[in-house]
Amino acid sequence: MSTAITEQAVSFIENVRFDDLSAEALRIGRRCMVDTLGVMLAGTSEHAVHILMDDAAEQGGRPDALLLAAGWQRVPAAMAARVLATAGHAHDWDDTQVSHDPAHVYGLLTHPSVPPLTAVLVMAQRLGGVDGRRFMLAFQTGFEVECKISEWMLPRHYRRGHHSSGTVGTFGAAAATAKLLGLKGEQLAHALGIAASFAAGIRASFGTMTKPLHVGRAAENGITAAMLAARGFTADPTVLDGPWGFFSVMGEGFDPAKIAQGFGRQLTIVDPGVSIKPYPSGxxxxxxxxxxxxxxxxxxxxxxxxxxxxxxxxxxxxxxxxxxxxxxxxxxxxxxxxxxxxxxxxxxxxxxxxxxxxxxxxxxxxxxxxxxxxxxxxxxxxxxxxxxxxxxxxxxxxxxxxxxADERYRGGPMNPLSDADLEGKFRMCAEGALDAGAQAKLLEAVQGVESLTSAARLAELMVFDGRQPH
Structure with a gap:
């Protein structure tokens, strides 16, 4: 069966424009950013993140991007992403994709924001000159690709032990990075192909430090995939399709009826939406x-x-x-x-x-x-x-x-957290990392993200030294 899913993904990533994002998509996108930056700051209290910080600092390298919770120290982009995204998933408090499919298994759905937001936050620093509109567009591009792949896969992917936020999250980071890099055509297809071979994460590690590292590696590997493709590295340019493609190998197929949804015709961030978690657990x-x-x-x-x-x-x-x-x-x-x-x-x-x-x-x-x-x-x-x-x-x-239990999930689209509750969650997460004034500056910057002349400002507003007593 010829599906050309990879071709559809490439076309979407290459052609989607900021003006294609509705006001509702932008509103929800800003909420996801507030939530995700908060849980990243909260994650810096975790010993697992401290280990990764120490490892990154010891290895050093090109000063592409700020190393989270290490003051103004900078490290290579992929390494900065590993730490940042692991922190974002360390408490299992990051947002979650929604599906209306009664046959779906919830674990198959990804935590969509951390991989693409990490990618654009890191790459905005490496590249320089990335304004808020480009930043938001790249984030939403990665978010959409990640969610659609997750939605279309058969539940067998999760049931056989794969962790979707690690596997599918790799595509979210790769797509977001590719958008910022301006990859097109075959080069863009190669980025997705490399990402597919990097995609990993098994549920055996749930309840250990390695579970959030799955998401850290998704961001790291997605960035690496896009950057290698930009240098001319090749992979299968139809990697989502066919008997040896990602869907078949990782999940024994996909739902053919869902492919007609296409990428971006209705952005997942709007419909069926995203859940913002009230508790730091699954x-x-x-x-x-x-x-x-x-x-x-x-x-x-x-x-x-x-x-x-x-x-x-x-x-x-x-x-x-x-x-x-x-x-x-x-x-x-x-x-x-x-x-x-x-x-x-x-x-x-x-x-x-x-x-x-x-x-x-x-x-x-x-x-x-x-x-x-x-x-x-x-x-x-x-x-x-x-x-x-x-x-x-x-x-x-x-x-x-x-x-x-009330089936109307608190935090989900049917019963969303209010903006006040979301801000309360953000401030609780940021406590111990940023003082009240710094928290307010970061919140203000995210709420006006599309007007930023340099989106790297968001990373700068998160600077603190978690290696020193607060």
Whole structure:
């Protein structure tokens, strides 16, 4: 079957113009930037990011771009991207693609903003002279290519163990970089071909430092792919198509009916949209965490009043959210017992709760061991277009409290975070990195990003030295 998907991607990347972006696309794009820059700053508190910073600083090299959280130190573009994008995904708090397909598996959908935003933030510094309109256009170009590839793939890609934000994210960074570099035709096709061979990330590393590194490598590899293509490096120019193409090899195919959507005819960032995460854990957990919070607050439940907890859900939650008892904060992001118990104990779950000392505490360990995670065939039968679950809490005085998750995901297009809530999340993320005044300057710059004469200004406004005590 001839699909010419790569040809379509090349045509879109080459021909899309700033004027093709609707006012709504620009509005949502700015919101995604606010959110993503915030979670990048929050990620600098993670030991994994410190290791990558030290590695980049030790290797050194061409001073292309600022090394996040290292003051004014500069390193080669791809290395700067590895650190920046890993920080962006370190808390698993970055935004998530939406799909209306009831047959879709949520884990197949990518975290779309970090790879292309990292690419344009780094390349704007390397290239110089990139204004805000070019910056926004390149970001949206990478975002669209990444999301459409993810949407069209068969769920087998995720089910067999690939991590989409690492694999498909590579295309987002490559497309964004290629747009800034002005690659065209065969050279642009080669950039995508190189990116396909670089695409990697397996779910076995969920709950470890390597999970966010998948996204760091996606940004690093996407930039490298486009820059090599610009130098004349070659690859298969039809890499998304055919029996040995990306779709077939990585996911055993794609949905032929979806290909007609095309790239850019309706930008994914607008429809079906993007979710901005209220909690720093896998998106599949958030409705259930909100449900637990509602149950706790409605009934004023205290942890010492709880005898046991039962959590019922379908395979779309139970397969990736896989730790029955989390012993550290990385595992807690993929452990329903840990997340539900966190809400019960603290009545919130911010990155301040995702600390190894708290997750390993006696109260958390005891409650997790009194929490059962159970498959529910009825929930599975309703499909995976929405995230559905039910919580039952048995109290010491003999009551059973029941709460179904609200299918209207808080943070998703049906129930979005307000601008005020988004700013609150940004400021919480930036706390400890930037003072209130610096936070305000960065927010102002993002809100007026299209009018910037130099988009590299955004990176400069993020400068702080995370190696020194705050």
């Amino acid at each position: 998106i599949l957990t958030h409705q259930s965490m909100d449900a637990m919070l509602k149950l706790v607050l409605d009934h004023d439940v205290k942890a010492d009043e709880v005898k046991s907890i039962r959590f019922y859900a379908g395979k779309n939650i139970l397969e990736p959210i896989r730790y029955p008892v989390a012993v550290n904060h990385l595992q807690a992001k993929f452990s329903m017992p840990a997340l539900l118990c966190m809400i019960l104990l603290k009545r919130r779950a911010s990155h301040h709760e995702f600390m190894d000392s708290f997750v390993a505490s006696a109260s958390m360990q005891d409650l997790q061991r009194r929490t059962q995670v159970l498959g529910d065939a009825e929930i599975d039968a309703r499909g995976y277009d929405l995230i559905r679950s039910r919580i039952e809490v048995d109290t010491q005085d003999g009551r059973t409290l029941v709460q179904w």
